[in-house]
Amino acid sequence: MPTIYLLPSTMSDTAPQQVLPAGNIDIARRLKFFIVENLRTARRFLKACDRDINIDELTFFELNRHTSPEEVAGMLNPAAEGHDIGIISEAGCPAIADPGADVVAIAQRKGYDVRPLVGPSSIILSLMASGFNGQSFAFLGYLPIDASQRTAAMHAMERRIKSESQTQIFIETPYRNNKLIAELARALPGQMMLCVASDITGSNEKIITRPLSWWAKATYNYDKTPTIFLLYR
Amino acid sequence: MPTIYLLPSTMSDTAPQQVLPAGNIDIARRLKFFIVENLRTARRFLKACDRDINIDELTFFELNRHTSPEEVAGMLNPAAEGHDIGIISEAGCPAIADPGADVVAIAQRKGYDVRPLVGPSSIILSLMASGFNGQSFAFLGYLPIDASQRTAAMHAMERRIKSESQTQIFIETPYRNNKLIAELARALPGQMMLCVASDITGSNEKIITRPLSWWAKATYNYDKTPTIFLLYR
Numbered sequence: 001m002p003t004i005y006l007l008p009s010t011m012s013d014t015a016p017q018q019v020l021p022a023g024n025i026d027i028a029r030r031l032k033f034f035i036v037e038n039l040r041t042a043r044r045f046l047k048a049c050d051r052d053i054n055i056d057e058l059t060f061f062e063l064n065r066h067t068s069p070e071e072v073a074g075m076l077n078p079a080a081e082g083h084d085i086g087i088i089s090e091a092g093c094p095a096i097a098d099p100g101a102d103v104v105a106i107a108q109r110k111g112y113d114v115r116p117l118v119g120p121s122s123i124i125l126s127l128m129a130s131g132f133n134g135q136s137f138a139f140l141g142y143l144p145i146d147a148s149q150r151t152a153a154m155h156a157m158e159r160r161i162k163s164e165s166q167t168q169i170f171i172e173t174p175y176r177n178n179k180l181i182a183e184l185a186r187a188l189p190g191q192m193m194l195c196v197a198s199d200i201t202g203s204n205e206k207i208i209t210r211p212l213s214w215w216a217k218a219t220y221n222y223d224k225t226p227t228i229f230l231l232y233r
Numbered sequence: 234m235p236t237i238y239l240l241p242s243t244m245s246d247t248a249p250q251q252v253l254p255a256g257n258i259d260i261a262r263r264l265k266f267f268i269v270e271n272l273r274t275a276r277r278f279l280k281a282c283d284r285d286i287n288i289d290e291l292t293f294f295e296l297n298r299h300t301s302p303e304e305v306a307g308m309l310n311p312a313a314e315g316h317d318i319g320i321i322s323e324a325g326c327p328a329i330a331d332p333g334a335d336v337v338a339i340a341q342r343k344g345y346d347v348r349p350l351v352g353p354s355s356i357i358l359s360l361m362a363s364g365f366n367g368q369s370f371a372f373l374g375y376l377p378i379d380a381s382q383r384t385a386a387m388h389a390m391e392r393r394i395k396s397e398s399q400t401q402i403f404i405e406t407p408y409r410n411n412k413l414i415a416e417l418a419r420a421l422p423g424q425m426m427l428c429v430a431s432d433i434t435g436s437n438e439k440i441i442t443r444p445l446s447w448w449a450k451a452t453y454n455y456d457k458t459p460t461i462f463l464l465y466r
Contacts, residue, residue, distance in 0.1 A: 006361045006362060017254060017255045017256060018254055018255075018256040019254050019256070019351045020254055020351070021250060021251055021252050021253055021254055021255075022250045022251075022254075022255060023250060023251040023252070093357055093361055094361065095360075095361045095362070095364070095367060096357065096360060096361060096367035096368075098367075101364055101365065101366060101367055102364075104361070104362065104363070104364040105364030105365070105442070106364075107364070108362075108363070108364045108428075108441065108442035108443075109364075109442075114362040114364075114440055115362070115438070116357075116358040116359070116361040116362040116433075116440070118252045118253070118351065118352065118353045118358070118434070119351065120351045121354065121357045123357065124326055124329065124349075124354045124356065124357050125349040125351070126349070127328075127329060128239045128326055128327060128328045128329060128337070128349040129239060129328070129337065129341075129347040129348070129349040130337070130341070131328070131334055131335075131337040131338030131339070131340070131341045131342075131347075132334065132338070133334065134328060134329035134331075134334055134372075135329075135372075135374040136371075136372065136373055136374055137371070137372050138369075138370070138371035138372075138399070139367075139368075139369065139370050139371075140369055141368040141369055166371070195341075200349075201351070205348070207347055207349070208341065209338070209341035209342075210341075
């Protein structure tokens with residue numbers, strides 16, 4: 001029974017050993033087939049895992065938003081021939097917010113063994129460090145771009161927090177991070193708490209939880225940094 | 234500025250090196266103060282990280298549901314004196330579904346540096362391996378015990394999946410796992426997909442995604458195993 005390994009990669013500029021268990025690196029070294037979100041970063045990641053790895057011996061399939069469903073299914077052909085396959089995403093854990101989930105769904109349908117390996121997830125790391133309720137939380141991805149839908153989404157998050165005590169987690173394109181914080185501070189009550197977690201695992205990691213009233217007056221610049229946002233009461 | 238390290242521990246019977254980055258173990262070794270969910274398992278975990286660790290030199294505060302708020306705040310006193318502190322939960326990542334979140338909230342209010350370290354999270358690992366939508370998901374903790382509230386909760390999950398394409402993730406007390414699967418198969422449409430993920434990271438890890446109609450006819454026994462459930466379409 002072939003195994004599909006879900007191989008997290010690093011986030012930010014960290015050495016693999018800082019954010020990945022040694023066991024992952026052993027597994028990555030012996031795989032010959034990889035499905036990856038980005039060829040260049042995947043090769044660089046494998047080289048960082050093992051300087052002596054022979055990249056030319058390996059087979060890569062690139063899987064992104066433009067890949068057709070037929071191509072996606074075809075990427076699992078090595079498994080049909082009994083080979084293990086590794087799935088690597090651009091940063092962090094694969095098959096969460098990237099196209100890898102479709103491959104995994106097919107692998108599950110075909111009854112292959114799917115093994116998720118431990119690695120950095122900004123969703124979980126930021127939730128841990130926020131001080132917010134981890135017994136009920138939702139990850140929403142991006143808020144709507146349209147201004148009125150966006151405000152409606154912010155109020156919907158406020159309602160879920162009030163009625164279900166559910167921490168709300170969301171992201172933004174980095175160059176809009178500062179604008180998002182200002183919008184939240186305007187749209188929502190000042191006593192609500194916002195955790196802004198940036199450069200998670202990196203050398204400039206900063207995870208701070210403060211009331212929106214504090215963010216309304218604070219000076220900050222998150223506009224070039226991968227950041228994740230958490231909202232609670 | 235003292236740092237509060239959030240130290241994940243192992244889940245199941247795995248060696249730390251399989252699920253924890255080497256960097257965590259280095260950090261755990263040099264800390265002198267720990268806030269832990271369970272004294273016994275925390276000591277055992279630290280010994281597994283470093284056989285030569287001198288447990289008697291270390292100071293432990295036990296934090297669980299019975300700890301009063303005043304005691305909780307007092308646990309951060311070493312930080313006020315400039316010492317780093319490690320928070321270790323019973324299994325997996327601390328401050329997610331355990332009392333550690335309260336300590337972290339206080340640490341954030343006091344402006345301490347809070348550093349979450351990478352480790353196994355059954356929520357993220359199961360989501361990766363499920364094949365379900367990771368761009369929008371909610372972790373709900375336990376479903377209600379009361380029968381009619383429970384059925385209502387199941388239908389509420391069904392609605393969120395339909396209206397928001399939001400994967401629903403929940404847990405159950407292990408001895409009720411089998412019963413839960415049967416209840417889901419009865420209450421919800423047979424074409425909905427259920428992923429049952431058990432013994433994650435352990436030697437009996439099993440993560441399978443199938444339609445509820447399949448679960449309705451399948452033979453299984455999850456009743457003694459830590460398991461997490463994911464529902465999608």
